[in-house]
Amino acid sequence: MIFFLQLVVTGFALGMIYALVAIGFVIILKCSNAFNIAQGHFVLIGGYLGYTFLVPFGLPVWASLLLSIGVGIVLGLLIERLTIRPLVGQPELAMIMMTIALATVLEGLATLIWGGEYKTYHGVLPTVTLKIGGISVPPESLIGLIVSVAAVAMLMALFRYTKIGLAMRATAEDLQVVQSVGIRATTVYAVSWVIACVVGVIGGILLGGVSGVMIPLAEIGLKAFAVVLLGGVNSIGGAIVAGIILGMLENVAAGYLDPLLPGGGLAQIFPFVVMIMVLIFRPYGLFGLARIERI
């Protein structure tokens, strides 16, 4: 029982980080109808940025976090202006291919700048130890959990109480209506990409603290897609719930099934099996809105 609970708790903390990455994805999707395949690569860049500011520069944690977020903002603005805006009005595939190409370029840049090597800053981030009964919460995961919850709360507040948040929600509803009442759609796009970038960077710093940074870290993006599909592509709340569910399921499945299978590694394809199942049986996810199409 303790083993099971331990797996659940670890999975919960992991799931919060998945949710954080998935939220960046959902925000872009909601505002500009673009499926951002490069979300995982924002995480990768974030991890490397965290490493750069924390280890070679030796800055304190808060300064590193702020600087990384700053770089994330600039990156988001550049990406939106240079690659996304020329594609407004193009077919869906063009946008998807653009984000895939972006992912490739970002991976190339990460390889060029950081050599694609394994970098770690284990123990640099502050840790909080917590023990409930016999279950210990891994300290790095806990700090991840706290930051994720804070970020999610801030985003929720942004969407609910600010003008730009309202504009973003409106853009998600109907682009033409938004433009006709004088809201600048380009600003909304830019803000959504900046938020996605920043969220990805924060997720990257957290994950880098847990498991180190390496090029395959970008594959977290693929897991975030599974989260997004499970939760429903246009629901932020859904992304959080699904992130936690998937993190737990993955950990529990790996904990119990891996010893039974020769070679193990079930955790790696688990999200994809979930994805196929969701796509076949409930394509719009747990909380997504079914899209009604008209000819």
Place this chain on the structure above:
Amino acid sequence: MGLRRGTFHENYAQDMAIIRTRLHWGILFAFLLVLFACPLFLSDRMLTVMTMIGIAIISVHGLNILTGYCGLISIGHVGFMAVGAYTSAILTAKFGVPFWVALPCAALSAGMAGLLFGLPSLKIKGFYLIMATISAHFIIIWLVLHLRDLTGGPDGMAVPKPQIGSIVLTSKGSYFCLVMAMACLATFLAINIVRTRAGRAFVAVRDNDLAAEVMGISLWSYKLQAFFIGCVYAGVAGALLVHYYAFASVDQFPFMDSVWYLGMLIVGGMGSIPGAILGAVSLKLLDELVTVVGPILSKAVAAQAAASLALIARGLVIILFLIFEPRGLAHRWGMIRAYFRLWPFSHEELE
């Protein structure tokens, strides 16, 4: 006799002909002659490059029918190539089946895998389908890695060189001819598939699937047909790939190659047979350029420059094409041709 300028079709057969004039027949024969004479005067290195281009062309034709014509975006194409590759590898290496039997089996098994993973496409499209095909890729590769008794898992497996009758294709030249023959066949079939009832149905499904269904096109049947045909092409390409290396391993089927095949379609032009060929040729040549320039750059800048150059060059080409020429090289080529068709004005000069 008047001098004939322009092409004028006088009956249905002429209108439907793929190759319309004597000049075109002449160009085609000259091209085939030069192509199959290549092993006589090209170096082994060049032949390898061209063999790889041929395999890419076969694969991209499949993806073009699936994505370009039917609008079902697949980023799991390499996974289906792996299915075909391992089918052929296992049949020839473990069961001693001759190559010319194993190749159709490979095509068929890849097609079957395509049908299976194409099932979600009946309910979903766009991004959702992309996710389903990405999942297909990872599940297939996971299976290959874990069915160790059959596939050798991460160690890979040795594959015999193909043998047709009593001829063993060991030399690079002979294998080049096999691949090019298959590529020509693939092109010929692709041109004809897209002109059939099924091909027109694919285009209708791509343009608006609901409208197509209202017109009486069975989405269920045609979407699965598109998946089957596309994956059959992938299976043949995969089988040719592993028989060329005489070795099969999952490293030959990296996920990013699926993306790269889609990139070839973008650069060449979606939904166009010449586009698929142009895209495959130009991006494979870009790859070669990168492998030549990479080491020089590595020495000059940093050790990792070669690896990053490959990634950045690939990404940038796709980005630039999406922004500046979203309809691809085939469109540009068509515009150039149209210009010269109008200049000088085509007319029939009578005596």
